[in-house]
Amino acid sequence: MERVNIIGAGLAGLSAAITLAQRGIACNLISKLPSERAQSVLAEGGINASLNTMGQNDTTELHYHDTMKGGGYLSDPEAVATLTQRAPEILSWLETIGVPFNVKDGQPVLRPFGGQSKKRTAYAKSSTGKMILNALIDEARKYENQGWIYRWMHHEFVCIHRKGDACIGVRILDTYTQKMWDFYGPVILAYGGLNGFFPLQTTGTTSNDGNAAATLFMQGVQFGNLEMIQYHPTTIGICGKRCLVSEAARAEGGRLFVWKGQEPWYFMEEKYPEFGNLMPRDVVSREMELVVKDPGCANQVYLNMTGLSDEIWEKRLPDLREEILYYLQIDPKSEPVPVEPGIHYFMGGIDTDNHHETNLRHLYACGECTCRYHGANRLGGNSMLGAILGGRIAAENIDSKAMSDKKEEEVAGQLPSYSMSLALQLGTILRSGLGILRNDADMQKSLYQIERLEQKALTPTDKARCLFAKAMVNSALSRKESRGAHYRTDYPQPDDTMQKMIVVTYDGTIHMTWRPLRQRRNA
Amino acid sequence: MKVIFEILRQKDPNGSPYWQKIPYQTETPATVATALNELNAQPVLKDLDGNPVDPVRWECSCLQKKCGACAMRINGRLCLACDTMVQPGTMKLEPLIKFPTVADLIVDRSALYENLKAMHVYRESDLQYDTETNETAQKASRCLQCGCCLEICPNYYGGSVFAGAASMVPAARLLSLQENTDLEKAYRKRVYEGCGKSLACHNICPAGIPIEDLLVKSNRKAVWKFRRGKKR
Numbered sequence: 001m002e003r004v005n006i007i008g009a010g011l012a013g014l015s016a017a018i019t020l021a022q023r024g025i026a027c028n029l030i031s032k033l034p035s036e037r038a039q040s041v042l043a044e045g046g047i048n049a050s051l052n053t054m055g056q057n058d059t060t061e062l063h064y065h066d067t068m069k070g071g072g073y074l075s076d077p078e079a080v081a082t083l084t085q086r087a088p089e090i091l092s093w094l095e096t097i098g099v100p101f102n103v104k105d106g107q108p109v110l111r112p113f114g115g116q117s118k119k120r121t122a123y124a125k126s127s128t129g130k131m132i133l134n135a136l137i138d139e140a141r142k143y144e145n146q147g148w149i150y151r152w153m154h155h156e157f158v159c160i161h162r163k164g165d166a167c168i169g170v171r172i173l174d175t176y177t178q179k180m181w182d183f184y185g186p187v188i189l190a191y192g193g194l195n196g197f198f199p200l201q202t203t204g205t206t207s208n209d210g211n212a213a214a215t216l217f218m219q220g221v222q223f224g225n226l227e228m229i230q231y232h233p234t235t236i237g238i239c240g241k242r243c244l245v246s247e248a249a250r251a252e253g254g255r256l257f258v259w260k261g262q263e264p265w266y267f268m269e270e271k272y273p274e275f276g277n278l279m280p281r282d283v284v285s286r287e288m289e290l291v292v293k294d295p296g297c298a299n300q301v302y303l304n305m306t307g308l309s310d311e312i313w314e315k316r317l318p319d320l321r322e323e324i325l326y327y328l329q330i331d332p333k334s335e336p337v338p339v340e341p342g343i344h345y346f347m348g349g350i351d352t353d354n355h356h357e358t359n360l361r362h363l364y365a366c367g368e369c370t371c372r373y374h375g376a377n378r379l380g381g382n383s384m385l386g387a388i389l390g391g392r393i394a395a396e397n398i399d400s401k402a403m404s405d406k407k408e409e410e411v412a413g414q415l416p417s418y419s420m421s422l423a424l425q426l427g428t429i430l431r432s433g434l435g436i437l438r439n440d441a442d443m444q445k446s447l448y449q450i451e452r453l454e455q456k457a458l459t460p461t462d463k464a465r466c467l468f469a470k471a472m473v474n475s476a477l478s479r480k481e482s483r484g485a486h487y488r489t490d491y492p493q494p495d496d497t498m499q500k501m502i503v504v505t506y507d508g509t510i511h512m513t514w515r516p517l518r519q520r521r522n523a
Numbered sequence: 524m525k526v527i528f529e530i531l532r533q534k535d536p537n538g539s540p541y542w543q544k545i546p547y548q549t550e551t552p553a554t555v556a557t558a559l560n561e562l563n564a565q566p567v568l569k570d571l572d573g574n575p576v577d578p579v580r581w582e583c584s585c586l587q588k589k590c591g592a593c594a595m596r597i598n599g600r601l602c603l604a605c606d607t608m609v610q611p612g613t614m615k616l617e618p619l620i621k622f623p624t625v626a627d628l629i630v631d632r633s634a635l636y637e638n639l640k641a642m643h644v645y646r647e648s649d650l651q652y653d654t655e656t657n658e659t660a661q662k663a664s665r666c667l668q669c670g671c672c673l674e675i676c677p678n679y680y681g682g683s684v685f686a687g688a689a690s691m692v693p694a695a696r697l698l699s700l701q702e703n704t705d706l707e708k709a710y711r712k713r714v715y716e717g718c719g720k721s722l723a724c725h726n727i728c729p730a731g732i733p734i735e736d737l738l739v740k741s742n743r744k745a746v747w748k749f750r751r752g753k754k755r
Contacts (some may be wrong), residue, residue, distance in 0.1 A: 034636065036668040048674035098650035098700050100660035106653070124661060130589065131664040138697065153633065154625075176536075176625045206560070207592075239557035239584045239605075323587065326606075420564045441589045447559045521600040 002403035003028050003150065004395075005170050005183045007157045007212070008190035010038030010365025011129070011384055014136040015391030016188045021140075021148035024034045025400060028183055030152040030172055032207055035137045039192050039368075042382070043129025044246035044320070046111055046121035047094075047388075048381035049087035053107040058118035060084045067382060070115035070280045071347075071375025072484030073499060076227070078354060079518035083373045083382070083389060090388050091122060099135045100124050102316065111251045113380040121381040126246055126320045129384060131427030136388075138504035157212045158416055160187060160219055161361060167363035169191040173415065175364065180411050184404035186362040188394050189216070191386075193346040193368035194229075197469060198427045199420075202343040203235055203244040211418060213349075213369065214464035217471065217506055221350060222359040224371035224501045224515075227476035227486050228347035230378055231436050233284035234303055235342030237248055238327040242342030245303060246320055247380040249332075250277040252312050254305040256284070257336070258291045259298035267291050282377040282485045285341035289436045302336035341436060345383060347374040347485065348475070350504055354518075356390055357399035359505075362402045371501070376484020418461040425453055426469055433473050439490045440477065447473045478512055524549050525609050526558070527571060530579060531617040532627050540624070544571040545579070548638025549609065555616070556586055556593055556605035583627035591667025594619060594674075595628050601671045603729045618688065619674045622683055632670050638686035642709040644693050650700040663696035663737055665730045672724035672734070678717050686736050688724040695737040698744045707745040716748050 006013045009031035017029045031038070052058040063084040068075060091108070095101065101108040101122050102394050108122040126130040143149045158171040158180060169184035189212070195202040196210025217223060224267055233256070234245040250256070257264040267287060269276040277284070292299045313321050313333060324332045350358055350365040352372055357364050366372075367387040374382060433446025447470060454466040479502060481495035482488050500514040526547045533540045545568065547558050550618035562568055563578040572574045582592040586605045593604035596617040604616075652660060672688035673679045679687040691714045697706055718738070723736040 033582065033584055033590075033592060034632075034668065036666075037582075037590040039584075041589050042585055042587075096649045098646060098652065098696065099662060100652060100657045100696070103652070103654065103657055124664070127589075127661075127665070131661065133663040134666070134696070138645045138693065141640055145640055145643070145645070151636070153636075176629075176631065205584045205590075206586055209581075238587065239552070239554040240560050243587050327587075421566050424564060441657070477583060 002026070002185060002405050003183075004186050004188060004398055005030060005188060007170065008192060008367065009035040009151075010040040010135060010190065010192065010367065010387070011136060011363050012387040012391040013188070013190035014133070014140050016190060016366060016395040018136065018139055018143065019392045019395035021143035021146070022400065023395065025398060026148050026150065028150050028152055029140070030155045031159070032154065032156045032175065033151050035133060035486070037205070037207065038133065039208065040133045040387070041130040042203065042205070043384050044112060044126045044244060045248040045251070046123035046128045046381050047091065047384045048113070048116070048120045048379070049091040049122065049134065049385070050084070050118070050120055051088060051091060051108060051110060051122070053109050054119040056118045058120055060087070062117055063087065063120060066116050066497060067373070067379055068375070070379040071371040071377050072494070073375065074483060074501070074517070075375030076518045078518045080483060082354070083386060086389055087385055090385060094132060094135065097135045099132050102408055110211060112278060113251055114247055114278045114284070115275070115379045121251070121265075123248065123316070125315070126248055126317045132384060157191060159215050162360065165359075166361040171411065176307045178415060180415070181408055182411050183408045184406040186398055186402050188391070188398075189350065189363070189365040189369055190367045191369050191390060193349070195343070196423070197430055197465070197472070198343050199423055200240055201242065201427060201431055203232060203242045204344075206241065209418070209423070210459050210465065210468070211416065214461065214468040216350070217416045218464045219469050220505065221358070221363070222505045223349060223471065223502055224503050225348035225376070225475065226472040226504060227434070227479055227502070228376050228484060229343060229434055230281055230345040230347060230485050231285040231341040231399060232344035233281055233288055233341050234338060234339040235291045235344070236324070236328055236337065243327060244321065244344065245324070245337065245339055247281070248317060249275050249303060249305055249320060251306050252316055254303050255307070256288070256301055256303055258301050260296055264304075265291075265297065279376055280379060282487070285436050288341055288486055300338050301340070303339045303397070304336040305332045306334060306336065308333070345378050345379055347371065347376065351501070356394035357397065362399070364394040364398070366394045376486060400489050408440065416461050417459050418465065419458065422453065422457060422462050423465065426450065426465060429453065430469055430472065434476055436487065438476060438486065438488050443473050443477050447477070467506065467510070471506070471510050474510060474512060475502045475504060524609065526609050526611060527613045528558070529613055529615045530627070532579070533624050535626055536623060543576060545569075545576070546571050547609070553609050554605050555597060555607045555609055555614070556583055558609050559583075559604060579628065580626040590666070591669030591740070592728070594669035594671050601674055601727050603669065606729055611723055619670055621674050621679065622670060632668070634681060635668050635670060635673070635689050638690045638713070639693060642686055642690050642694060642704045642713050644690060644697060646701060647704045647706070648701055652700055656699040658695040658701040659737065659740055662733060665691050665732050666692040667730050669729060671727050671729055675723045675727045677721050677723065678719045683717065684713055686713040688728070690714065690735065691741060692732055692737055695741045698741050710741065710745040715742060
C-alpha cells in the first residue's frame with residue numbers, strides 16, 4: 001500500500017497524519033516514543049487566534065502585525081498572513097475535537113501574552129499542550145482503526161533517500177530490535193527543534209538528540225536562520241534540564257524584579273510601561289541579562305507571583321504552582337521565585353516554501369523543525385498554532401501522484417551512533433558563542449573550538465553534528481546586526497540591508513546566501 | 524551523597540535478567556532520572572567492582588513528570604524516575620513487570636495503545652462541552668500512559684479483556700462529551716465488568732489524576748443509565 005512517511009508524532013506530525021487520513025491518503029507515523037512523550041506536552045501557556053471573545057475588537061490583521069513586529073520583521077509576510085488568517089479555523093477544529101479549553105459562556109477565554117496588543121491566547125489551565133495533544137491522539141486513533149494511520153513507535157530517523165533533487169523515501173531504525181527499514185514515498189519531517197545541540201540546557205525533551213537535523217543538512221537539505229535561538233525569560237534549573245515557568249505566569253500578573261540595594265526594582269515595568277512584563281521574550285531575556293550584569297543590582301532576577309489570587313492559582317495555573325513547589329520547594333503564592341532565561345525554541349530550521357515543501361521535492365517539514373513563521377523571535381502562543389497549521393498545510397499539498405508502490409524492506413548497514421560526551425562538549429561551546437548577548441570574538445572562539453572538536457569526531461553522525469554546529473555559528477557571525485533573539489553587542493542596531501533569511505546549504509562545503517523575504521500577496 | 528544503584532538488567536527480550544550494582548555520587552540533590560543520564564554520559568560506565576559495563580537502557584523524554592516515559596519500580600515502588608530523588612545507600616531499579624522487557628528498564632507498553640484502539644477511544648461526532656464536562660475532560664487529559672495503574676492493578680494482566688485505568692481515564696474525556704457510542708459498549712465490557720474497585724490505581728497515579736471521580740462519572744454515563752432502564 002502506498003503511504004506518506006511522517007517523522008515525529010507530536011502536534012505537527014499528528015496534524016499531518018489526521019489531515020492525510022481525511023484526504024484518504026495513508027501514512028506511516030514514525031516516532032521514537034509514543035505521542036504522549038512528545039515535547040508538545042510541555043507547551044503550557046496556550047494557542048493564539050484572533051477569536052475576539054474578550055470584547056477587544058481583535059482581528060487577524062492585528063495578529064499578523066503583532067507576529068511580524070514580535071519576530072523582528074524577519075518572518076515571511078506571506079507565511080505569517082496564512083498563519084494568522086487560518087488561526088481561527090484551527091481553533092474551531094480543536095474545539096470540535098474536544099480540547100477542553102477554559103471557557104466562559106461557551107466561548108474560549110483568552111489570555112494576554114507577550115508582544116500581543118489584544119487578549120488572544122486560548123488555554124486549558126496551564127497544560128494547554130498536553131490537552132491539545134491528547135485530543136489529537138484520540139482523533140488519530142480513529143484513523144488508526146480505519147487503516148489510514150500506521151504507527152511505528154520506537155523507530156527513529158536514520159536518513160532520507162534522494163534521487164536527484166527529489167526525496168524518494170526514508171530509512172528508519174527500530175530502537176527495540178536494532179533492525180533498519182527503508183520506507184518509500186513522500187516524507188514529512190516533524191521531528192522538533194534543535195534542542196539536541198544543547199543537552200541539559202533547554203526546556204525541551206531530552207529524546208531529541210539533534211541527529212536528524214545534522215544528517216539532513218549533510219544530505220543537502222537547506223536550512224534557514226540558524227542563529228535565531230529563543231531564550232525564554234523565566235526558567236528554573238531542575239535536575240538535568242531547564243524547566244519552564246510559563247509566560248502565563250506573567251500574563252496572569254506575575255512581575256519580574258531584581259534587588260537594587262534594599263529595594264526591589266521592577267525593571268520591565270519601568271522600562272516598558274506599555275507592555276511591562278509582557279514584552280516579547282527576546283526583549284525580556286535581554287533585559288534580565290543586562291540587569292544581572294549591572295553592578296548596582298543583585299545578580300538574580302525573581303518572578304513575583306505573590307499578588308495572584310487563589311482563583312487564578314486554582315483555575316488557571318495549578319500545574320505551575322505544583323511544579324515550582326516540587327522542584328524548588330518554594331511556594332510561589334507566598335514567595336518570589338528565582339528565574340533565569342533558558343533555551344526554549346528554535347526559530348531557525350529547515351527552509352520551506354508556502355506548501356511546507358523543502359528544497360527537495362516530496363520532502364516536507366513542519367513544526368519546530370522548520371523555519372517558517374517566527375522570524376527572529378517567536379511570540380508565545382504561536383508555536384502550537386504553527387505546528388498544527390504546518391502539519392495540515394504539508395498534508396494538504398502532498399502530491400498523491402508522487403506516492404510509491406514500492407514495499408518497505410529491511411536493510412543491513414551500519415547503525416548510526418554518536419558520542420554523548422562529544423555532544424555535551426559541543427553544547428557548551430555553542431552556548432558560549434550563541435548566548436543572549438553575542439559578539440564576534442566569542443563566536444570566533446566557538447568556531448575554533450568546534451573545529452578542534454571535529455578532529456575527535458569518530459562517527460559520521462558526530463562529524464555531521466560538528467558541521468551543523470559550524471553552520472549555526474557561521475550564520476550568527478554573518479548577521480552583523482541585532483534583530484530579535486540575535487543581539488550583538490558589536491552591532492547593536494538592526495540593519496535594513498540584512499532583513500533577509502540566511503540560507504545555509506552543504507555540498508561538501510557550507511554555503512551561505514541571503515534571500516529576500518517573500519512578500520505578502522493578499523495585503 | 525553516595526548511592527549504589529542495584530539495577531535489574533537484561534540485554535534483550537530473550538536475555539536472562541541479572542542484578543548489577545553501579546555506584547553514583549552527587550553533591551547536589553538529583554532525581555533518579557538525572558543520575559541515570561549522568562551515568563550514561565560517562566565515557567566509560569563502571570560497576571561497583573570497577574568493571575566497564577554497557578550504558579543502562581531506559582526511556583525518558585521530559586524529565587519533569589509530564590510524559591510518563593520513565594515509569595519503573597524504585598525500591599519496589601512504582602514511580603517516575605524524574606519524580607524520585609536519590610537517597611544515600613542502595614536504591615533498587617527494576618522495570619515494570621506486566622509488560623514485556625525490551626532491555627534493562629525499557630518495557631514494551633504497546634498493550635496500552637492496543638487497548639485504547641480496541642475500546643474505540645475516539646470521538647464519533649463533533650464534541651461540545653460546558654463547564655462541568657470541560658473540567659472532567661481536563662482531569663482526564665492529564666493521563667501519561669505510563670502504565671503504573673495497570674502494573675499495580677489486581678485485575679489487569681497482559682492480554683486481559685479488562686483494560687484498566689489507562690484506558691478508562693482517556694475514555695472519560697470522550698464519554699463526558701458524547702452519547703450512545705461504541706465506546707460506551709466497549710467501556711462496559713472492558714472496564715466496568717472487570718474492575719474490582721480496589722482503586723490502587725487512584726493512589727499510585729504519578730499524575731495525581733482523581734481516578735475514582737472519573738470512574739464514578741464514567742460508570743454513571745456508560746452503565747447506570749442502562750441499569751435504570753433509561754436507555755436513550
